[in-house]
Every structure is written in C-alpha cells, then in structure tokens.
Amino acid sequence: MAFGILRENKVEGNKLAISTLFSLESTISQRKAELAAEQNGKPLWTKRLLLDNKLLCSKISEEADELCRTLEENEDKSRNASEMADVLYHTMILLANKDVKIEDVMQVLRQRFSQSGVEKKRGRISQG
Template sequence: MAISSPHCIRNSIVPRVALPRGLNYRCGNFKKTRLQVLACSSVADKGLSFDKRVETLLDSVKWDDKGLAVAIAQNVDTGAILMQGFANREALATSISSRKATFYSRSRKQLWIKGETSSNFINVHDIFLDCDRDSIIYLGKPDGPTCHTGAETCYYSSVSSIVENPQVKKDILAMTTLYSLESTISERKDEIVRKIESKPSWTKKLLLDEKLLCSKVREEADELCRTLENDEEKSRAASEMADVLYHSMVLLALKDVKMEDVLEVLRKRFSKSGIEEKNSR
C-alpha cells in the first residue's frame, strides 16, 4: 500500500519498523519498501505509535474544529465511489497500518472499521490527500457490497431521475461510461434468459450467436490494427477501439467475466515485467 501526497517530506528516511508484509509507501514519485519508510507515511505497527515524521504529516492535514476530515472510499479497479465518511488522526493512521478503511463515527464518537460487523472490508491499496489537505481518499478493493442496504456503493439515487420522473422509484448506481455499457449488456443477457420480449437488439443477436460474436471480435481487432498500419486519424483508432471494447465485453458477459476482474488482473501486473509475466504463464 502507498500513501500519496505532493507535500510530503521527501528526503528523510526513518528507521526500520515492523510493517505488514508487502506494505509500501509512496510520496510523489518517490517510493520505498517496507524497510525504508518515507517520512510522509511511516507508522509503527502497535499502539499507533507515531514516528515524528508521521506527526508532521498528520499535522499538515486541515482537520476541522472537531478534528475530522472527509474520508472517501473509492474502488481501486472500477473507480466507483463506494462511500463517504469522516476520519480523524487515529483513523487515518489505523488505515495506513492495518490496510483496512477506518473512519470516525460522529454519532458513536469512536473509530469504526468498515466491515467490522458485515465482513465487507475495504482493503486499502493507496491513500490520497487532496490539494487543500482537508479531504482523504482510501483507494481500495471492497470484499463485498459497501452500502448497509446491500448495494454495491452508497450512491444509487440519480438526481436527474428523481427530478425528471419522481413517480418512478428506481435505484441507479453511479457508473462511468464503461460500466454503464457493461450494465446494458447484462440487461440484454437477462432479457434473453427470462425470455422478455423487447425491441430488436444487436447485443442480443451477438449473445445468441457465438460464431458471429467471435468473428466480430476478430474483425474489429484487425480494423484497429489497420489504423496503425495505414496511419489513419486518431479519431478512427478511437472508434475502432470502441468497437473492440464493446464486442469483447459482450463476449465477457457470456463468460460471466466482469470488467472489474479484467482491470484487477491488469493492476496486479503493474509491478511485474511483461516478459516475466508471459514466461510465468
């Protein structure tokens, strides 16, 4: 895990401390292993005993008059905003050392670890402070649904839907373009399974004809390559890549593979040489 901030003390290295295995820290473009912890983020493993440099970092956060700052949890693979809470100095330090998203409950006036009752922890991979140093992002991987309602995230009430169709109550998860497309493909697949009559759909046609689908994936991949070989415009390459993504996502839907699974694989390859990774297959 790394904690990132552009305002860290960059040139000081603190003594070795017993940190969780594999726990790394980053400060700007500087990165050290668990044996050399940067001044911006070192925390001893027991009793939240802070190194002086960690105190300096925590002092630099603009805590409000109650000693709190907004803390947002974000999915490291999908980018989805999972939830928002508050953190104090101890909660932030606990998140760094335990790698579990930890917040401060204003109602109970105590720390709480997301998942401590539901087991749906948010496993922290990185922590970011904003430019004003008054809000925090826990970038992590959730073990399950984040919202207490059982929803994937706490953000599923679309303002535009509420304003435009107040009589229709429908939960809509806040999703980026890629995941909105994945959701639509999933809906078409569900319509086929449930034999729901609807208007003709190219997605359904692909889902029902594996041979056609595979031929389209190959065709679109070839057309993408031709944009490079024929030195075509960037817009053309973007268009062909969109076709490759769409048809590949339909194929993934048939294999019950989510884009989040694909992105997780890519993330885990970041620290490994591409040549080494291929040789290990």
Template sequence: MPRGARARQPAFGGSTRARVVARANARRAIALGADVAVDETQLNAFLDSLKYDDKGLVCAIAQDVDTGAILMQGFASRDAVAYTLRNRKATFWSRSRSELWCKGETSGNFIGVESVHVDCDRDSLIYLGVPTGPTCHTGAHTCYYKRVDGRDGAAAKVDGGRHAAEEALTTLYELEATIEARRVEAVADDVKPSWTRRLLDNPELLCKKIREEAGELCQTWEENEGKEAATNEMADVLYHSMVMLNKQGVPMSDVLAVLRRRFGTSGVDEKAARPPKKLIDPSK
C-alpha cells in the first residue's frame, strides 16, 4: 500500500490535484439559493448568545462537508450569520470593505451551507458545506494550499510548500492524491513501476485484488482474527477500491456525496430506487 458600515445586499449572479478537484466540483456543484424556513425567535436567541469581539464579529471557518478540507477562515457579524442560516450560503463580514460579503457573489464560487456549528466558547463557527468552485482567489481549492513544515515547506524555502502549492489534505485525500500522482508519472522502461501503477495498467489484476481483499476482510470475521486484522484488511480494500475509482475517473468526493444523500433514507428503499443493472449476455 502506498504511502460592520452599512451592509449592502449580496448580489447573486451567476496543482497536482487540480484536475481531480475540477471534475469533483463540476459534479458536486449545488445551488442553495432558496430560502430555508427559520424560526426567527430561535434564530435571534442564538445570535444573541454568540460572544462577539469588540468589533461585533465572530470567527467563521468554512469546511468542505465531504472532503473535510478547511476552505477558508473569515469573520462574521450578526447579520452575516443570520444571512448564512436563512439562505444557506456562506456569508461573512468584509473588514477591508466594511460590508456584508457572501462568498462567491463576485466569482460565482459559492459555498452552499449544509450545517452550521458553534464552538464551546460560542465565539467561533464552522460553516460546513459544498464549494461550487475554487474557494481561494488564486484558484486553489482552499486558501490553505501551502505546507509550512518539512524540507520544502514555506518556512524553509521561499515560495515553498509540498508540490509547490498543496492544500492540507486529510488522510483519505492524501491517498487519492498519491494514486493520481502515480497515474500521471512517467515510468522509464528500465524502472520497475510502483504497485499502484501496475494496478492502473492492469485492470484484470486490479479487479482480482479487490475481490481478494474483500474476501480477506470477511475472513477476519469468519475466522475471528480480531480487530487489528480487520483494520488492516479494510485498509487494503479501501486502497484498492480507490485505485479502481481513479481508473474510472471518479473522485472520492462524489462517493461521499452519494453517502451523504442517503442519510435518513432506508437502505432497502434507496437500493430499490436505483436503475436496474445491465445483465451480462451469456451468449457473448
């Protein structure tokens, strides 16, 4: 396995990982412009409970609901938080312009908000949602696209950062990025390719390994092999399955978005609603 002034109303108009992110954003793009019913009494009580700083602001962090990536950090006034909760679009207070700012009102790259969370001190919020395009003004998926530590980090090297410009990736997406890197790397004829590259170049071997690893995961239960064995086999199943996704051009964010849509839905009903699979013609 690889290693605050008068607020104006927001106007609504319209790297190594760049290709994967672009494909994922195109499929995951959402329009959450419709107002959501909000109990105004409860909303005002919540807004009153927040601990604003001396400028009337709280910290607001936007996080990708599927990938876990921290997209950006800004500040939100009472009106910005209220607007976010009513309209389901990440909204902040622009300190430089002294006005309400809905992320994406200029670029079109909104962050559709799925849920809002407050910290224990009630002075910080997380807007958990789905970006419809790059969050950073530079075109990067997130504003946190440079690693600081390490040999090539920005703290050690001018304009440094892993792969020159690399976002902070959670374990799952670090693995996805590694698989993608193996897919596009040039391999000399006299150099043995990585295991990931061998799998990508040999779909039959890849399918065989997925079936094999799935069987071994089941065996950990059937043979009472214990939690450690089950953990290791699940890691193998996940890795090989992600290689298969890469082979078919499917980003993990699409898979997680499907799982999120299934929350609160009966598994039996969800499966019954899927289109029927094409049966194999035994005569061919």
C-alpha cells in the first residue's frame, strides 16, 4: 500500500515538472511572437535574450558555470535548484530561438533511456 502511494506521488511530481516546463515554453513562445509587435521602451529580459544570440549564449555559459560551482563549493540543495532553474530558463530560450520544442528534447531522452551506452556510441560512429 505504501508503495502505491509513493508511486502516485512520483507520477504527480512528474506531471507537475512536465507541466512547468511546458508552461515556461509557452511563455517564451509568447514573448517570441510578441517580438514582431511594436516595442514601447526597453524589451523584457526574455525578449532581449531572444533578440541577442551573443547575450543568450553568454548567459547560458554563466549560469552553467554557477551551477557547477554549487557542486564544487558544496552548496545546499536550494542553491543547486536555483542555479539549475536559471540554466533551464536560458537554454529553453535558445530552444525557442531554434524552434525546438521541449517535447523534441523529451523524445531524445526517452530514446536514450531505451538504449545502452554501447548502442548509443555505435549509432554515433555509424553516423559519423
């Protein structure tokens, strides 16, 4: 009985995680669509990142470095989560810029889970 409850909580947590990613993707897509509209004043941060690839790549590098530092400096879970949220946010903007959906990324992950590391390497060698 306790196992069933644990499994239900895991499913609910997974649904929340996925819906959060889809909500973020939707918000970013909306900002991207708004780029064509007239701008009054300074654009929102997301729009600035969508318009400036150099700035976006700089932020992704910066946030990834900060995430790695949380490990090196043995920071707490909340700091790890905060930095990972920054990495996800910025990389999802890059995906939106390239018209890659989070579902495309999830599909790649699902395929990787169904393959062993040896099969993946074999597939890369045969493609190259």
